[in-house]
Amino acid sequence: MKTRSSAWPLAFLFACLVAYASLYPFTGWRDQGVVPLAFLQAPFPQYWTGFDVASNLVGYAPLGFLLALALQRSGSSHWSWVVALGLPALLSLTVEMLQSYLPMRVSSNVDLVLNVAGAALGVALALLIERLGALRRWSQIRANWFEPSAHGSLVLLALWPCALLYPQPVPFGLGHVWDRLESGLTALLVDTPFLEWVPVRELAPAPLSPLAEAFCIGLSVLAPLLMGYADMRSRTRRIVFCGLLLGGAVCVAGLSAALTYGPDHAWAWITPQAQLGLTAALVAGVLFVALPRRMCNVVMLLCLAVSLSLLNGAPISPYFAQSLEVWEQGRFIRFHGLSQWLGWLWPFAALVFGLLAVSRSASASARASKIDS
Incomplete structure (x- = not known):
């Protein structure tokens, strides 16, 4: 078979x-x-x-x-x-x-x-x-x-821990690409008339407040959680998955910090903001266990959109830039820059997956309505 x-x-x-x-x-x-x-x-x-x-x-x-x-x-x-x-x-x-x-x-x-x-x-x-x-x-x-259609979500969920290994400006905050994209486009289009098309920020953006950072952390963890919920068969399994994903996320973040700064600093990222964000993700994960599959994908898209907006609207701190330099000194760990590509592109791949899932669900509902009528 x-x-x-x-x-x-x-x-x-x-x-x-x-x-x-x-x-x-x-x-x-x-x-x-x-x-x-x-x-x-x-x-x-x-x-x-x-x-x-x-x-x-x-x-x-x-x-x-x-x-x-x-x-x-x-x-x-x-x-x-x-x-x-x-x-x-x-x-x-x-x-x-x-x-x-x-x-x-x-x-x-x-x-x-x-x-x-x-x-x-x-x-x-x-x-x-x-x-x-x-x-x-x-x-x-x-x-x-899992539902029989659970394929793309399983692949993305398997890649999510690998994406978390690359240091992020905010814990679990994947997809911080605007600063690099802006500088890359500016360098590429210099001395061309298209340089004016690049939306360069004239004023330096303000850093995230502690509350906004906690909110961003919660949304960043909630997005893959809802992705898994959308393909799970029962509420009980969703609750178990919630605990496994949050526990695994904490362990991977600790591993990333240990590889970057040393084992003594494995849990330095657990700040009050991180604790609040993880707690909020846990509470929301428990409350969302009853969401229908389509709504799980819709809320996941909202989480990704808001978290990406917050992340890319904030500047990169000098401390984070220094941590990237430390990370990039280890060629085997960063795997020739591949881990950073996962960290940059995972949320955008999840956005595409979520849009396709919502579109398929809407088409299936439309066909069912025609059959019933």
Whole structure:
């Protein structure tokens, strides 16, 4: 039986992540006089670091796992493991060939072997989980907890903790992009007549008040909570999800602070404003358990719109700018800037998802009305 699986979009996103990290910073492309496949005939290097081995293995293991999982969930044949292993191998080969055109990258046959081995470990883990019956149990749990249409929301909710790892000017306040967008557009359009079209703020914006910051924190946490509510089958499950999401958000925020400032400062972000915002999100989450699915998406859109407006209307404090410099010194942690892209774009992807969900719900209601009439 074929079942639509969220593993497909997750596998695609992870493949994009691997390609991004492997080809970063995407500058200096040129023909270096090297045949792209020449690295296959090169002898294995005598020395390599443990980090290189671990990063190449771990980097491709989730991709193999997700592809094998998606193929199994889609009802593919028993030979799906060949496809799940072949696609990461093809991706790795393509990336290594492209690296021959980047002066800052070195194509390596060891990397190719380790990438394929990592993908094989992921495929083996997926097959083991399937043999143990874990996939059937997960399918039953998903059917009991979520609506059959819950796919995009699960992908976005899975990405939300990753987006929280990048430091934010306000705890959980994703999508603070206007300052960077304004400066980028200004630099791009300088000495052109289009520079006047950029809505540059003439006066320096005022920082958020403590109450506005708490309000923004509450809305930022409430948005993914309502996204999950919209695809859940019962109020009891919504209550459980509320506790899990808030608890997970606190843990991820603590991990982000620990990675940025050190373990001793893991909970420095828990200010009175953060406590008030989290408490407000918890109270609102309990009150909203009875909301219909469509209203959950509508209120989620309102939360995202207001929180984005508050965040992008406030300036970046010098203290926050300093924390970004500390974060960006760790190349592995920030994953070549990818975490910041998640932090910037997640709420906008959620906006698009919410608008599509409301539109589909309205169309379904219209069709039902026509049938009844």
